[in-house]
Amino acid sequence: MRKIPLIITALLIVHSVMSQDIAVNRLRNETSRTIKKDADTSRWNWKTGGLISFNLAQGSLSNWAAGGDNFSMTINSYFNYFFFYRKGRQSWDNNVDVNLGFVQSTSLGSRKNDDRFDYLSKYGYKMDTLGKWYLSGLFNFRSQFFDGYTFSNNVGDFSSSFLSPAYLILSVGFDYKPKSSISVFLSPLTSRSTIISNKVLAAKGIYGVPAGHHALNEIGAFATVNYNNTIAKNVTYKGRMDLFSNYQSQPQNVDIFMTNLFSFKINKFFSATYSLDLIYDDNIRLFGASHTSPGLQTKSLIGIGFLKPLTVKKVVHIPVVTTI
Numbered sequence: 338m339r340k341i342p343l344i345i346t347a348l349l350i351v352h353s354v355m356s357q358d359i360a361v362n363r364l365r366n367e368t369s370r371t372i373k374k375d376a377d378t379s380r381w382n383w384k385t386g387g388l389i390s391f392n393l394a395q396g397s398l399s400n401w402a403a404g405g406d407n408f409s410m411t412i413n414s415y416f417n418y419f420f421f422y423r424k425g426r427q428s429w430d431n432n433v434d435v436n437l438g439f440v441q442s443t444s445l446g447s448r449k450n451d452d453r454f455d456y457l458s459k460y461g462y463k464m465d466t467l468g469k470w471y472l473s474g475l476f477n478f479r480s481q482f483f484d485g486y487t488f489s490n491n492v493g494d495f496s497s498s499f500l501s502p503a504y505l506i507l508s509v510g511f512d513y514k515p516k517s518s519i520s521v522f523l524s525p526l527t528s529r530s531t532i533i534s535n536k537v538l539a540a541k542g543i544y545g546v547p548a549g550h551h552a553l554n555e556i557g558a559f560a561t562v563n564y565n566n567t568i569a570k571n572v573t574y575k576g577r578m579d580l581f582s583n584y585q586s587q588p589q590n591v592d593i594f595m596t597n598l599f600s601f602k603i604n605k606f607f608s609a610t611y612s613l614d615l616i617y618d619d620n621i622r623l624f625g626a627s628h629t630s631p632g633l634q635t636k637s638l639i640g641i642g643f644l645k646p647l648t649v650k651k652v653v654h655i656p657v658v659t660t661i
Contacts, residue, residue, distance in 0.1 A: 545620025
């Protein structure tokens, strides 16, 4: 009968030793493994993407009783590229838009019908825990590439060129981002410069710049609204509206710059596009009989052609942590 307690005692000793070995091995594994941190708390990332659109329209007539151009061709292209940066409370949004258009006809000859380069950069520091309000600084540059003419009775008058005009905006304010598809930037203090680098155009005293001068600087309030979203199945909308009020001269006459682009997807590579641009600038007085009146400028283009979204990439980096 004494053997039974001895056997039980031996089994308890073996179990105790094995439990200690398991605990030691588990502790050794825990202390020697690589530590990984949550990517959401320590990561930095870049998000990039964009869009390329190319539309071509051609028409020809022969012995057409109703009249018209014997030949006409229109080419319109649009390029967009964005790159966003996020890290902790910091954000940096960059967007580039390029529009180029060309029309050729037997009656009017060759001329451009679209020409714009626009770069917008906005840096923000998150102010609230929800990530909707940012203290931000904004930089915007807008100009064109080629010479432009205004036509009257099929006679062209040289009216614009590269960096003539060019618009430069520097602004500090608050950026409200309730959703990823929309942002509203408000600034009570903004500097807007209008640049006329071409000597011939500078001598005319147009775009609000005094004759013989190459730049005009204005101080005022500024707001910009950016929206980009899929509004219906296979239909996307990208829009932007800028508002500027000059403190120094007629602040009630608010300048407006607005772009709208609708894309209607047909298949993987082809779509119909419609763009509408609206501009009102109190300094641009090219309208009326004496060219002394400001007016609303509109540009509307519609076409069917090639549409290629650029792949959206998101680069995430997790810092390397030394193995213990």
